[in-house]
Amino acid sequence: MKNKNTRTTYTRKTKKKSTVFTAKFFGNLILVFFFFVVVSIAYHYRSSFARYLGFKSQYTNENTDVFSEARNLKVLEKNDGKVVGIDVSEYQGEIRWSYVDTIEDKYPLRYVLIRATVGRDRLDRQFKRNWLGAKENKMIRGAYHYYRPNENSLEQAELFIKTVTLKKGDLPPVLDIEKLPKEQSIERLKVGLKRWLKAVEKHYGVRPIIYSGEKYYDDFLKEEFSDYLFWIANYNFYREEIQDDWLFWQFTEKAKVPGIDCKVDVNIYNGDLQQLEYITVE
Incomplete structure (x- = not known):
């Protein structure tokens, strides 16, 4: 007697094999795609990798990120002629300022942006030391405030003003906004940011700069704060040159x-040294 389920069982097995084959095929296709992506990136950064490995070979015991270092070199090469600087806070510990001179043994560090205050009630623990150290090291210096969205904006401005004394040759004050509010709307956040900016501008007589990530800038700040200059953070590997409308780029x-024991942010100013000096406080 014939088994009525034979055809059905055979069909099911065929379908199962076909599904497994399809899954393996697409899995292998994805692996091949990623392989070519990695090879393409490696080829694109080949000169930077070679220079990095040659320059760093004496530091074989260091815990380094080869790809990040190679990309840093590529960005610096592509923006040659623009001014390079760093930004620091208490997270960099005690900086030996007399050693802070170049990055990758080639590109001079001309300026530093230093965190001064956080919210309405906290001073950066290393601000005073960094502020004096940068000046003694003959670097153009600037101070920034880390803005907390859910705290009073005028109290935050007052804390910054009490903490930071700008002198001739210093950069304009900077407002660092990175977080979205939890207890207020975006519109109320923007009102608070404007109050901080106006209070600080009135005190120092110079318009502040705004720092933020590129997405935050595009989504919330670009249109309503178009009268201000921006310092933008973007670490994506495909971004290798500063945008025309950015004043600074934290890449x-x-x-x-040298002189800093942990990793640090590096920035490119969208101009040469003379142009950087032009925007400093008079």
């Missing part, structure tokens, strides 16, 4: 700088 948070 990495993983750079090694």
